[in-house]
Amino acid sequence: MRIVVTGGAGDLGSRVVREATARGHDVVPASRRTGVDLATGDGLEDALLGADTVVHCADDPSRGDTVTVYATRRLADAAAAHDVHLVHISIVGIDQQPMTYYRRKLRAEQGIDAAGGPATVLRATQFHSLTAFFARRLSVGPFTVTIGDMAFQPVDTDFVARRLVDVAAGPRPTGYVRAPDVAGPDVLPIGEVARLVRAHRRASAPRVVRVPPLGRLMRAISESRNVPATGTADLGGLSFADWLATQPERLTGR
Numbered sequence: 161m162r163i164v165v166t167g168g169a170g171d172l173g174s175r176v177v178r179e180a181t182a183r184g185h186d187v188v189p190a191s192r193r194t195g196v197d198l199a200t201g202d203g204l205e206d207a208l209l210g211a212d213t214v215v216h217c218a219d220d221p222s223r224g225d226t227v228t229v230y231a232t233r234r235l236a237d238a239a240a241a242h243d244v245h246l247v248h249i250s251i252v253g254i255d256q257q258p259m260t261y262y263r264r265k266l267r268a269e270q271g272i273d274a275a276g277g278p279a280t281v282l283r284a285t286q287f288h289s290l291t292a293f294f295a296r297r298l299s300v301g302p303f304t305v306t307i308g309d310m311a312f313q314p315v316d317t318d319f320v321a322r323r324l325v326d327v328a329a330g331p332r333p334t335g336y337v338r339a340p341d342v343a344g345p346d347v348l349p350i351g352e353v354a355r356l357v358r359a360h361r362r363a364s365a366p367r368v369v370r371v372p373p374l375g376r377l378m379r380a381i382s383e384s385r386n387v388p389a390t391g392t393a394d395l396g397g398l399s400f401a402d403w404l405a406t407q408p409e410r411l412t413g414r
């Protein structure tokens with residue numbers, strides 16, 4: 161099967177490329193470094209020629225609507241015109257959290273639906289690396305701040321990549337569908353994430369400072385709407401603790 165992977169050099173996209181290649185597919189990474197700019201459409205038509213599926217992992221949250229919303233719609237229109245199955249990565253709970261980026265991701269999903277071609281949206285929870293980054297950002301010295309009862313169900317990026325390839329190589333839908341959400345095995349309050357991150361760096365457990373959730377955004381975070389309802393998601397991959405054990409002591413990036 162010929163599978164185009166947008167953002168094929170990114171964190172998630174590179175894992176999708178590796179997994180799909182290992183399964184014997186003909187894989188075409190597509191992003192600006194391979195001559196495909198989804199924000200302008202340059203190289204897009206050529207990239208889709210002869211493709212069965214395109215897995216959309218490209219994004220650039222720093223450019224507002226440009227890539228997340230408009231480039232996704234451009235890709236969805238092109239995929240529909242070429243009758244290529246579009247597989248799109250999205251985020252669990254984006255319809256229940258009033259964050260700007262999440263609203264954009266929701267509009268991206270709506271644009272894909274409106275394009276009318278065969279498309280599957282797979283929503284994942286926060287990746288382990290991003291969750292560790294949040295814990296570091298919410299920590300100062302020995303203190304970690306939690307907004308109300310904020311928690312995560314972080315997921316192993318390689319597990320998400322495997323599920324995306326399962327969907328890409330699986331039965332093709334006739335229109336827009338959602339795959340089961342994917343998440344990691346454990347729900348972790350942010351204080352526990354910070355404790356595991358600090359233990360990984362051989363530091364003592366943090367003192368957790370609870371901030372009351374004031375306003376819509378903080379309430380949404382406090383209510384953990386980023387965590388899938390019990391029994392609804394496809395759970396798997398390395399636990400956060402097992403993932404941490406594979407990481408260098410000094411965590412960097414997100």
Ligand SMILES: NC(=O)c1ccc[n+]([C@@H]2O[C@H](COP(=O)([O-])OP(=O)(O)OC[C@H]3O[C@@H](n4cnc5c(N)ncnc54)[C@H](OP(=O)(O)O)[C@@H]3O)[C@@H](O)[C@H]2O)c1
Binds near residue numbers: 167172194284
């Ligand atoms: N991180 C998480 O916790 C999480 C959770 C759930 C879902 N997701 C979703 O996963 C997706 C991928 O995230 P990631 O962290 O893997 O991203 P990433 O590492 O930043 O990679 C994104 C890639 O997009 C490409 N790109 C950017 N602008 C482009 C453009 N105009 N045209 C073509 N390609 C472009 C870039 O390649 P070039 O520079 O070569 O163009 C880059 O390699 C995102 O949609 C995100 O919402 C992430």
